[in-house]
Amino acid sequence: MAGEADNGTPRILMFGPPGSGKGTQAALLARRLGVPVISTGDMLRQAVAESAPLGERVARIMASGGLVDDETMGEVVAERMGHPDIRSGFLLDGYPRTVPQAETLELILQQRGEALDAVVLLDVPEGELVRRTLNRRRDDDDETVIRERLRVYRNKTEPLIGYYRDQGLLRLVDGDRPVSEVAEEILTALKGEG
Ligand code: B4P
Numbered sequence: 001m002a003g004e005a006d007n008g009t010p011r012i013l014m015f016g017p018p019g020s021g022k023g024t025q026a027a028l029l030a031r032r033l034g035v036p037v038i039s040t041g042d043m044l045r046q047a048v049a050e051s052a053p054l055g056e057r058v059a060r061i062m063a064s065g066g067l068v069d070d071e072t073m074g075e076v077v078a079e080r081m082g083h084p085d086i087r088s089g090f091l092l093d094g095y096p097r098t099v100p101q102a103e104t105l106e107l108i109l110q111q112r113g114e115a116l117d118a119v120v121l122l123d124v125p126e127g128e129l130v131r132r133t134l135n136r137r138r139d140d141d142d143e144t145v146i147r148e149r150l151r152v153y154r155n156k157t158e159p160l161i162g163y164y165r166d167q168g169l170l171r172l173v174d175g176d177r178p179v180s181e182v183a184e185e186i187l188t189a190l191k192g193e194g
Contacts, residue, residue, distance in 0.1 A: 009089040016122035018149040019133035026093035028183045036085045039093040065148030074104040097157045119164040122175030
């Protein structure tokens, strides 16, 4: 693997369009690797559910399919990365979603003398993404909002594919298959050099 970490402290990023299965696969992989998942989507949804000040700030943005601003997300992630459980490694699910967020993450890791090991990109066709998210029935899963989230992904998040490919970190995985098969392919991809 690339990066500075050894296999005992995997630092992996789950990457892909909304509904590609990042959260689903992060949970499975975290259990296999024995590391915590940092899901920015879950953290934001929890803040909304608890009516925390952060939740009140982001609820409307999330419901519209937009992205929460980079500064807020940087604070949320930096705070979470300060917890001691992260020393064993981590799976980041849903962060970064913009190039500035990727730069912030790099800085946070650099300050700790760490680096990412791999970025897993889940590849799923658009029609299947819409079908899955409509089935999921989360609050922000109506079709107009899903289309907006996909548009935002193409504009703001997709440029990160080149960013991580240039760093030799990208592992492309076909996410349009049953959950268990995708999970196995991720493990295989992480063993290889991509
Ligand atoms: P997220 O929580 O990250 O949501 P997501 O991208 O829609 O979901 P994911 O790809 O994890 O799909 P899942 O496993 O659930 O973000 C929500 C919102 O939070 C964003 O829109 C944004 O507003 C905000 N936000 C979060 N992070 C941010 C950041 N860094 N910056 C700014 N804003 C941020 O899978 C989807 C469905 O498919 C599930 O129902 C699942 O059961 C099913 N599924 C999964 N794998 C499958 C498979 N292989 N086959 C069939 N179905 C499958």
